[in-house]
Amino acid sequence: MNPTLQLLLTRRSVKAIDMMEPGPNEQELDTIVRCGIRVPDHGKLGPWRILRFRGDQRRAFGEVLVAAWKAAHPDDPEARAELERVRLERAPVVLAVISRITPGHKIPEWEQQLSAGAVCQNLLLASHAMGFHAQWLTEWFSYDRTVAKALRLGQHERIAGWIHIGSASSVPSERPRPDVSDVVQDWHP
Numbered sequence: 398m399n400p401t402l403q404l405l406l407t408r409r410s411v412k413a414i415d416m417m418e419p420g421p422n423e424q425e426l427d428t429i430v431r432c433g434i435r436v437p438d439h440g441k442l443g444p445w446r447i448l449r450f451r452g453d454q455r456r457a458f459g460e461v462l463v464a465a466w467k468a469a470h471p472d473d474p475e476a477r478a479e480l481e482r483v484r485l486e487r488a489p490v491v492l493a494v495i496s497r498i499t500p501g502h503k504i505p506e507w508e509q510q511l512s513a514g515a516v517c518q519n520l521l522l523a524s525h526a527m528g529f530h531a532q533w534l535t536e537w538f539s540y541d542r543t544v545a546k547a548l549r550l551g552q553h554e555r556i557a558g559w560i561h562i563g564s565a566s567s568v569p570s571e572r573p574r575p576d577v578s579d580v581v582q583d584w585h586p
């Protein structure tokens with residue numbers, strides 16, 4: 398089968414917890430990101446940007462997560478908050494895709510947001526094509542104001558996804574998929 402179709406038909410997410418080194422090196426990551434941002438973008442607005450987390454940056458961000466968790470859940474046991482410290486370290490590389498919309502533009506905000514989703518998907522596919530594994534997560538911290546502040550997100554920015562990229566310690570079995578006939582209908586006037 399055509400290798401691109403094969404890739405699309407077999408792509409599976411590997412859970413961040415099942416990831417390990419190695420992740421993509423500088424050059425590989427550059428290629429993954431170039432694929433990532435080559436997405437449909439109505440109006441050429443570039444309604445997205447990417448924050449990169451590797452090495453020590455992941456633990457430093459873990460400290461932000463611990464503080465944000467504690468602030469939001471003051472009665473939770475300390476051990477629960479501690480889980481957040483290593484949250485990003487499960488994968489060698491994590492890319493935060495930020496949707497950055499231009500409000501009031503003739504291109505609807507919905508379309509601008511969809512373009513950021515396409516970036517996330519392209520990053521998954523490019524990682525997969527390069528022999529790595531990836532997962533698109535949002536988790537609680539995509540929606541937390543303290544975390545948004547620490548990331549210095551702008552007023553019209555929000556997280557579209559945390560793309561975790563690495564190698565797999567175990568590859569998941571296939572996940573049931575809907576039949577084409579369940580999701581496609583012919584339109585009739």
Ligand SMILES: Cc1cc2nc3c(=O)[nH]c(=O)nc-3n(C[C@H](O)[C@H](O)[C@H](O)COP(=O)(O)O)c2cc1C
Binds near residue numbers: 409410532557558572
């Ligand atoms: C926008 C978005 C956010 C997601 N966030 C999470 C998440 O926070 N936690 C999670 O377990 N899965 C999340 N997922 C689902 C996984 O990324 C993955 O798609 C799912 O486990 C199915 O695996 P598959 O990609 O092989 O079909 C999210 C998916 C999308 C599209």
